[in-house]
C-alpha cells in the first residue's frame with residue numbers, strides 16, 4: 001500500500017473513529033498472527049470504543065478502498081484473523097450484554113463479548129450459550145459467529161449457526177440491517193422498500209433459486225459441517241434465514257454489530273462417564289452407540305495427548321489416575337434437574353455398553369473438581385500437541401505431533417458433579 005494512502009487512511013481513522021487507532025510497528029506485529037500458522041502484518045488496527053465507532057472505521061476504510069477484517073479473541077486456527085487489512089478488534093470495548101429476555105431465552109450481545117464472561121452474566125437466570133469451544137475463556141461471540149464454532153457441547157446444542165436468531169450486520173458499503181429468517185411477506189416488503197437492502201435480498205434469492213437443486217442435494221448432511229457458506233440456510237424450507245447463512249463467513253461478507261442469541265438452560269446437575277478403549281480408533285468406532293444416549297458433551301482423547309499434557313504439567317497424576325485403563329478415551333457428560341436423573345443417564349449408558357462384546361472400561365466420576373480437571377486436560381489438548389515440551393521445532397496448531405509411546409495402563413475410579 002502506498003505510504004501516502006496509508007497516512008491519509010490513518011489520519012481519517014484518527015479523526016472519525018472514537019477508539020484506539022494503531023499503526024505503530026508494535027501493534028502491527030501484535031496483530032500479525034492469530035492462533036494459526038499464518039503471519040501477516042495488517043495495514044493498521046482499530047479498537048473501537050462503541051459499535052458506532054466500528055461503523056465509522058468501516059466507512060473510512062471503504063472510502064480508501066482498503067479491506068477490513070474483524071477480530072475477537074484471535075483464537076482462530078486457520079489464519080482467519082491474519083490479512084493485509086485494517087483489523088477491527090471488538091474484544092476490548094464492545095462486549096456488552098445489550099438485552100436479555102429470560103422467558104424467551106434470548107439475549108442481544110455485542111460481538112466482542114467473551115463467552116465465559118457472558119455466561120457468567122447469564123448464570124443468574126440459569127441460562128447459557130449452547131456452543132462451547134475449548135477456548136471459552138477467550139473466544140468472543142463475534143468470533144464464534146465468524147467461525148460457526150462449536151465444541152464439546154455440540155452433541156447437545158449444535159454449532160453457533162443453530163444458536164443465532166438474528167444478526168445486526170454492516171456491509172462494506174455501509175448498509176446496516178438486522179437479518180434473520182425471512183417470510184415471503186417480509187421478503188416482498190423489503191424488496192418493495194427498494195435500496196441496497198432490497199438489492200442484496202433479491203441477489204440472495206436469485207443465487208439460491210439458480211442453484212437450488214445443487215444446494216439441496218450436494219451439501220453434505222453432517223452435523224459438524226463448518227466449511228463454506230451456509231447457502232442451505234437460504235432454502236425456502238429453512239425459512240430464507242439470512243442470519244444463519246452469514247454464520248461461518250469469517251468476516252468475508254459482513255461485519256457483525258450485534259447478535260441475538262438463543263440460549264439454553266444450565267443443567268442443574270451433571271455426571272461424567274469416561275470410557276477407556278485400546279486406542280483412539282476403537283474409541284471413535286464406539287461414538288455412534290454412545291451418541292444414541294444423547295449426552296450433553298462427548299469428547300475423545302488419546303494417549304499421545306495425555307502424555308504431552310502430563311509433560312506440560314497440564315494433567316496431574318491424580319487426574320490421570322481417574323482414567324480407566326486404555327490408550328483412547330471418550331468423555332461423556334450427562335445432565336439433569338437432579339443428581340438421580342443425571343446419574344441415571346450415565347448408568348444407563350454403562351449398562352448398555354456392558355452388554356456389547358467390545359465393552360469398554362468405564363469410570364463414573366462423582367467429584368466435580370476431578371471432573372473439571374479432566375475436561376481441562378481435554379481442552380488443553382490442542383495447545384499440548386502443538387507445542388511438545390523440549391521440541392526445538394517452531395510448532396503450530398495443526399502440526400502432527402511426534403509419535404509417542406502409548407500410555408501405560410491406569411487404574412479405574414469414578415465421579416459426578
Ligand SMILES: Cc1cc2nc3c(=O)[nH]c(=O)nc-3n(C[C@H](O)[C@H](O)[C@H](O)COP(=O)(O)OP(=O)(O)OC[C@H]3O[C@@H](n4cnc5c(N)ncnc54)[C@H](O)[C@@H]3O)c2cc1C
Pocket residue numbers: 034035069070071072073074075076077080081090111132133134135138139140141142143144145146147148149150151152249250251254255256257379382383397
Ligand atoms: C487450543 C484451541 C482450541 C480450540 N477449540 C475449539 C473448539 O473446541 N471448537 C471450535 O469450534 N473451535 C475451537 N477453536 C477455534 C477457535 O477458538 C473458535 O472458533 C473460537 O470460537 C473463535 O473465537 P474468537 O473470538 O477467538 O474468534 P477470532 O479468531 O477472533 O475470529 C474468528 C472469525 O470470526 C471473524 N469475526 C470476529 N468478529 C467478527 C465480527 N464482529 N463480525 C464479523 N466477523 C467477525 C474473524 O474475522 C474470523 O474470521 C480452538 C482454538 C484453539 C487455539
